[in-house]
Amino acid sequence: MENIHVPVDDWVATRLRATGDAISERRRVLGITAAVLSERTKALGYPISRGTIAKIESGHRKGLDVFELIVIASALRIPPVQLLYPRVCDGGTRYVPAAPLEYEARAIRRFSGRLNSIQILDSVEGDVDGADDIRREARHGAEALGKLELVVRWDEIVDDIQTFTQEMLGHPEGSGGEAKYAALLRDAEREYERVSLELEALGVPLPPRKERDVSEAERTAIQQLHGAKQSVNLYMNEPQDNA
Incomplete structure (x- = not known):
């Protein structure tokens, strides 16, 4: 250049x-x-x-x-x-x-x-830095970029889980819509588990989140529809305010 x-x-x-x-x-x-x-x-x-x-x-x-x-x-x-x-x-x-x-x-x-x-x-x-310095900084930069992408993807998945859960519960039973969003929700939860494990392996702490109050009827509906593990806790969650 x-x-x-x-x-x-x-x-x-x-x-x-x-x-x-x-x-x-x-x-x-x-x-x-x-x-x-x-x-x-x-x-x-x-x-x-x-x-x-x-x-x-x-x-x-x-x-x-x-x-x-x-x-x-x-x-x-x-x-x-x-x-x-x-x-x-x-x-x-x-x-x-x-x-x-x-x-x-x-x-x-x-x-x-x-x-x-x-x-x-x-x-x-120019030639101010040696080749080893450039390679080291490039490697560290790539690692930081990879972590950033994963954290952003993790947050996107949380939003997807919330959206799919809301859409699933909003469709009448037997309408077909609930099955569609239940399938999307299962895929999102699998992706959530994968990305969370990758972040854990990289030593990246996930943001603290508090559980949304879920009625027993809603919790049962979610679990019966697709055996959710994460969506009950992640649906409409917000970060904790420690101020």
Whole structure:
């Protein structure tokens, strides 16, 4: 890859303009004013003034911290990465100032942990690191990426189990729908067991979760339909709040 450095101030200004434009465009799509967006951030527990939002959108703000990004994105009901990289097929993005141009879709993969970014460091460092150092860091990066993917998959499976259980219980007995979701639920539970074991082997602790209150009739229905082991506990669970 071509090793090209752009002035850091230019890189920062470009990223801030892209994010500011994305916030403004999202507001337009939702049909809300900056004042309404500000009220939404207040409701989320992290107030951001209308004036600050206007400065961010106009590019006059010198920076944007990660907390503001999370809250503004939540108030706009989109993921934060969509504000950072709003033009997915734009080929003019540099992930860091010294990186080559690439599509924003690739930058999104790097930012979300779906693509290892060690190649960027290699390209700009040249021969600063030895081959053994590069291999070691690449191996550690791949291991961390693998754990991240597993944790995300584990959480997706929990959501699937909750959804399938709810759908199964919502279909009348004998309608065929309950059998369909019971089969999907069994598959999800097997996947849950597999991923949980992999995470345990990697030494990754699973998030603590509290059991949902389940009526005896509901518990019996779940178990009779497909012999569930995990769904009774995972259905509609929420993380424990230790605050």
